[in-house]
Amino acid sequence: MIGLAQPRVRLFDLLQCQKITTGTYEFVQIFALPAGAGVPANEGALKTEASVATALKTVTVATIASWAQASRQAISDNASLLSTSNAFGGRVLGKAHDLLVNGAGCADVIRGLLTESLAYAAADGSVADKVSEAAAVMVDAGYAPSAVVLNPLTWYAVRTSKATPGGEYLAGSWNAPTTPSIWNMSVVESHRGPR
Numbered sequence: 001m002i003g004l005a006q007p008r009v010r011l012f013d014l015l016q017c018q019k020i021t022t023g024t025y026e027f028v029q030i031f032a033l034p035a036g037a038g039v040p041a042n043e044g045a046l047k048t049e050a051s052v053a054t055a056l057k058t059v060t061v062a063t064i065a066s067w068a069q070a071s072r073q074a075i076s077d078n079a080s081l082l083s084t085s086n087a088f089g090g091r092v093l094g095k096a097h098d099l100l101v102n103g104a105g106c107a108d109v110i111r112g113l114l115t116e117s118l119a120y121a122a123a124d125g126s127v128a129d130k131v132s133e134a135a136a137v138m139v140d141a142g143y144a145p146s147a148v149v150l151n152p153l154t155w156y157a158v159r160t161s162k163a164t165p166g167g168e169y170l171a172g173s174w175n176a177p178t179t180p181s182i183w184n185m186s187v188v189e190s191h192r193g194p195r
Contacts, residue, residue, distance in 0.1 A: 009180060009188050010097045011113075014147050026058045062103075062110050064096045101149055102192040113149065114192065127158050132183050147186040151193040158182065 031053040096110075105111030120137065122130035131148050138145045150158070159171045172178050180187035 009186055011100050011188055012097065014186055020061055023061050024058050025061060026056065029055050029057045062099070064092060066092045097190065098192055101190045127154055128182060135183055135185065145185055147188055148182060149188045149190050149193045151195045152189045152191060154193065154195050155180070155187055155189055
């Protein structure tokens, strides 16, 4: 193979962007969704009060940057230098993606999904079964999961699972790959994802 490997899908591709013009960002963190609404017995009856567990949070914007010196002449004279510099720019995005998944949140660093999320221990079974169970638990709690972060080696094991008998790949043909998804959720590969 030739060239630097680039990840296929990143969380940045799936998240909505929001323009920030200051060094901090304020948001409401939701810890639990309210239970279902009650149905009043008749007109004018008291309604069920819904309470939502929230907290107002302010976070400092994290800057992830890198630079390399090169003249315009050097870049225009050498096309491979431009593609190499673009690849290094991808590495900066890779660092941002890594923090979005695994950031510890100390010293103005992003608090990542693994730091902020609750651990879930699925029952025994295949990776696909565990992902399905975790998604069902989220839907039951009122969320709408649309993506799953998997370690590349775990995703490889899922992609190369074969039917018995027959030996056909369950995730589709290797020579006509589809967009990475499992149970209709986008798959984001991250080396920081659990195996």
